[in-house]
Amino acid sequence: MAKRRTDLGAYQPEIVAGNGLLHRRALLGRGMMLAGAAATGVDGSLTSAAAEPMVDPAWTNAPGSLMLPYQVPSRFEKDVVRAVDNPNNLPRNTRARTPHHLLNGIITPNGLHFTICHGGVPDIDPAQHRLVIHGLVKRPLVFTLEDLARYPKVSRIGFVECGGNSAPLFSNTPIQANVTALHGLASCSEWTGVLLSTLLEETGIDPKAKWIIAEGADSPRLTRSVPVAKALDDAMIAMYQNGERIQPGQGYPMRLWLPGYEGNMNVKYIRRLQLTDQPTMSYYESRTYSQILPDGKAYRFYFLQEVKSFITSPSPGLALKDPGIYEVTGVAYSGTGRITKVMISADGGQSWGEAALQDPVLPKAFTRFRMPWRWNGGPAVLQSRAWDEGGNVQPLRADFVALRGQTSRPPDVGAFPSQHFNAITSWGVSNRGEVNHVYA
Amino acid sequence: MSTRKLALGSAIALVAAGAFAAELPNLGKPITPDDLKAWDITIFPDGTGLPDGNGNSVQGAPIFAAKCAACHGEGATGGVGGALTPGPARASLDGGKSIANFWPYSTTIFDFIRRAMPYNAPHSLTDNEVYALTAYLLNLNRIIGPNDVMNKDSLPKVKLPNAGNFIIRFPERI
Numbered sequence: 001m002a003k004r005r006t007d008l009g010a011y012q013p014e015i016v017a018g019n020g021l022l023h024r025r026a027l028l029g030r031g032m033m034l035a036g037a038a039a040t041g042v043d044g045s046l047t048s049a050a051a052e053p054m055v056d057p058a059w060t061n062a063p064g065s066l067m068l069p070y071q072v073p074s075r076f077e078k079d080v081v082r083a084v085d086n087p088n089n090l091p092r093n094t095r096a097r098t099p100h101h102l103l104n105g106i107i108t109p110n111g112l113h114f115t116i117c118h119g120g121v122p123d124i125d126p127a128q129h130r131l132v133i134h135g136l137v138k139r140p141l142v143f144t145l146e147d148l149a150r151y152p153k154v155s156r157i158g159f160v161e162c163g164g165n166s167a168p169l170f171s172n173t174p175i176q177a178n179v180t181a182l183h184g185l186a187s188c189s190e191w192t193g194v195l196l197s198t199l200l201e202e203t204g205i206d207p208k209a210k211w212i213i214a215e216g217a218d219s220p221r222l223t224r225s226v227p228v229a230k231a232l233d234d235a236m237i238a239m240y241q242n243g244e245r246i247q248p249g250q251g252y253p254m255r256l257w258l259p260g261y262e263g264n265m266n267v268k269y270i271r272r273l274q275l276t277d278q279p280t281m282s283y284y285e286s287r288t289y290s291q292i293l294p295d296g297k298a299y300r301f302y303f304l305q306e307v308k309s310f311i312t313s314p315s316p317g318l319a320l321k322d323p324g325i326y327e328v329t330g331v332a333y334s335g336t337g338r339i340t341k342v343m344i345s346a347d348g349g350q351s352w353g354e355a356a357l358q359d360p361v362l363p364k365a366f367t368r369f370r371m372p373w374r375w376n377g378g379p380a381v382l383q384s385r386a387w388d389e390g391g392n393v394q395p396l397r398a399d400f401v402a403l404r405g406q407t408s409r410p411p412d413v414g415a416f417p418s419q420h421f422n423a424i425t426s427w428g429v430s431n432r433g434e435v436n437h438v439y440a
Numbered sequence: 441m442s443t444r445k446l447a448l449g450s451a452i453a454l455v456a457a458g459a460f461a462a463e464l465p466n467l468g469k470p471i472t473p474d475d476l477k478a479w480d481i482t483i484f485p486d487g488t489g490l491p492d493g494n495g496n497s498v499q500g501a502p503i504f505a506a507k508c509a510a511c512h513g514e515g516a517t518g519g520v521g522g523a524l525t526p527g528p529a530r531a532s533l534d535g536g537k538s539i540a541n542f543w544p545y546s547t548t549i550f551d552f553i554r555r556a557m558p559y560n561a562p563h564s565l566t567d568n569e570v571y572a573l574t575a576y577l578l579n580l581n582r583i584i585g586p587n588d589v590m591n592k593d594s595l596p597k598v599k600l601p602n603a604g605n606f607i608i609r610f611p612e613r614i
Contacts, residue, residue: 090520091511091520091521091559091560092511092520092521092559118556119556119559119562132471132476132479133468134471134473134476134480139468139470140470140471140472140473140476141468141469141470141471142468142469142470142471143467143468143469147465147467147468150465150467151464151465151467152464170533198464199468201464202464202466202468203468210614213482215479215482219556219559219562220555220556220559220562221481221555221556221562222556223482223551223555227613227614229613229614230613271479272479272480274480274482276482276484278484278485278486280482280483280484280485280551281484281485281544281545281547281548282548282551282552283548283551283552283556286543286544286545286548287537287542287543287544287548290542290606292531292532292533292537292542293607294533296530296532296605297605297606297607298542298605298606298607299606299607299608299609300606300607300608300609301608301609301610301613301614302609302610303609303610303613304609304610304613405532405533406533407533407534408532408533408534409534411534411535415535417533417534417535418533
């Protein structure tokens, strides 16, 4: 963007924390203009080079191209794609991670929503798909997609996060990788569907029922046990994602959505819900998504994705060019409810300033935070720390690993030493402007 | 009143009344347990849901070599599908979860093989083959002997060493 000379008047942005963090007001309302002005240098050093003379580029001098029925991003955005860890479709799990550092706002575009499949992406004919609810119910019932079209629906914005998101941060030394590799197994969408409680009204529930065994129509018939309490609280049979039918990678034609709960429990391609008095102890709950603790015991039924945030820009791969004003931005979210506060540090946690929370701030959804920062060209360590309305605070990494453990040697970046990592992430900025993953 | 209490309240009221949900389309079609058989495959740690049939490790070894070793390696020492051997004495954040040191329930082995393996041809095994493969993996993990027969009575009685080492993270959410 061309830099312009602007009259700064008497405005000086207020420094709120060490190493150049500025008051979030500099981003808002009248401050917006001033923050723009600040980009030319709040030191009063209005020394930016003048812009080049304007010319008409080729696309302005000729009509454009064919319009597509379903449009795709500009060819200049070809690098804004997910990182797929099994591009040759070997017979194993496949993961595709969201490139958070190339996105902004709170909604993940459908093509960039993270996906994990334990048996490839199934190709389901929606006309043949069925959803069965049975077990400890009054009336076992089968629903088609066409049936569900007539049921009352709700739309809610919320995140889905794999229990294994951010697992590389369990490494004993910081793994050098970008936000996609470290935090790409979380995404946020508007989900539309029928509340599970609505369908359970129709089947009726035997009071002995405490669990619902949820099973997918994919090749491993992936299965998880979900407490009935969650099903009656806010569980949804989701059929639309950001306005269109759910993507095959998200569970086409329907998935179980459990706002704020571990991704793997949000069973995709959902075809069967069995109400029972005990959990099934499936492979995924009793083995894969049980987390080893340092003393050899393990957590079971963690469920909750706890309060968390990470800075998406600046971040590894997005180097700073010149000293001056930058926006520090990222996402914060909590499976407990709304985000109430995000604090930013530019000096590795010695001092903190409060970031602006971008509206809307919704429960169990990504909240975008923003903070103006003047980089003085010296070393810095950027951190974000979130609080939620349940009074929970994102832990410091040192405190977190004291309880939950870390590896004894660096694992592969794609490995999952444990799960449910929600501690602070630190980005070290060198005096050349390079951004690295550090522990601080 | 929270939505949750409302939903719970109305659901219980319906159970008690045995009535159809009032304002809903009521389009769900009733289904009998017989018609649900092919899908009703849940197995519980107490053995509920286990089918008839049986097998032992001696029978399982050649099936494993033919249908599983391509991905899990000869003797289940690992490949694209990972090792199924006992592993280290204790699993840790450095890895090594195994049936011997981590899996809590023997029934899960049967359930997972039956629903998901072999990865390239799931649901292609007979229940006898699944029992034999379950026995093979239990024997490989030094839990049972090579001739011990696994069936719907004996399998749930096989207790795995790590079963007592789990802590429910948020008991109030269950």
